[in-house]
Amino acid sequence: MELAAILIFVMALALIALEWVHRTKVALAGASLMVVIGVLDEDGAIAAIDWSTLGLLAGMMVIVGLTEPTGVFTFLALRVAQLSKGRPIALVFLLALVTGVLSAFLDNLTAILLVVPITLLIADLLRISPIPLVMVEIVASNIGGTATLIGDPPNIMIGTARPELSFIDFIVNLAPVAIVTLLVVTAGLALAFRSRLRVAPERAREVAALDAARDMREARYVGRTLAVLVGTIAAFFLHTLLHLEPAVVALTGATVMLLVAADDVESALERIEWSTLFFFLGLFVMVGGLEERGVIEDVAQRLADVTGGSTTAEALVILWGAAAGSAAVDNIPFTAAMIPVVDSLQGDEFNDALWWSLALGACFGGNATLIAAAANVAGTGILERSGQSISFLRFLAIGAPVTLVSLFIATGYLLLFQL
């Protein structure tokens, strides 16, 4: 049964990485197979599902889905384009900043879905190629999302799996390194892309003349929607004091949002991406199967043997290993498998440095390849639908150096401040 569990999981990872079949179908098929052949029983499968992660994701999907019609995200993206006054380096830094901050407080996939379409329009108005700007945004979304518990799916999974790690803990321990990394990487990308982002002064003047707030003025429920969004983010900061899990905060925020800003509950709930939630559900069951059959324990033991029990070595192996694994197969399934490994590795003595290593590795590793993070697939997908495209190798040529630089910064940070 142990071999069967490993085979099913590895095949599922391979199929997800190759994108031959939709990843949700793969995860659900793998989970079903594990239950049907008896790798784990029905009760074990239900117990393996992390309902808090699903609740947090669903809640944030509703909140963001109902905030989007206010036009506030379009306003922000257009405003930064105006503020850049057509200067390429300023444009890159401002778009990276907006994307990074939105990723940290919404989540990186949502940030990309909100920012990339308006970026295509801005690039069109400025008569420049959108590809460098979208690449900067994808990179910024993965780095910005690293900063908080809700910013990137790996962090959501880690935060809900380890309740000892609060929203504030994530910010205190990850935001500084995320900010430094974002600045360094954005500076590199701005220098690399600056010649492709030259804007004619008359185009910059035309963009500056646009009325960025017009959509917001015409939208309904702007004030109350933004109040609920800000209130929910504030509640995340205070969730430990309030004795509320992040999932409860998100679902409560979503409920309040439905009460105050949704004319039609049915269409509001259509904003929930069910395929994503079922993808997570399938992954949790598959990882539950690996745990049930002792595979996770074996991997943790081997890792402990390799590192000789040194926490520093363990943290660095987790950091670089998580980045490599995420680059190869997508950081969500990789993190789902690694969480019980790290849990087992630390034993009874809780060590948050190992968790920060996993978060940094998985999130920063998400920049390495086109398939490493959901935000990358979504961003390049929007580009492709608009008639532009980025090949796997072209993405790798930008993503790999970005990831290496990020990992070196993360290594230095862990050695200096966490280990």
Place this chain on the structure above:
Amino acid sequence: MADLRDLPLVQASVADSATFGEAVSTLFAAQVPALAILAGERIVGILSEVDVLRAVFPGYLAELRHTAFVEDDPAALDERARAIRDRPVGELSRTVEVLDGDDSETHAAERFLHAGEQALPVVDENGRFLGMLSISALCHARLDRAADEELS
């Protein structure tokens, strides 16, 4: 029983070798929401008004929800129109289901509701194109018949 052959089908079609510009002219003249793209007598796809809209305006518009602040950029729109005008329409058409000439009006109505199309091609038993049926033609014929029945 009346079937779809009895309805006012519109002969709106172009060959797949026609240019996009020619197809749009035919579509405009025929005054139906979509036309059939034919290879000989065989349907290879349709081109609807929404397809034309997507081709003529930037592709990213479908991803955007807020554009009230945007002002037209005639030079960019002209450039895009020139780039698309002479492309073979076969490259831009898409396949859709077809209605059979002997299908019922109720079945056609159900397909319109679920296919999300404003007009669908109707074919005979050999798959030959009979004409385009639009939602308005289907409903207008039904209302007319009801009125005729009332008078008689």
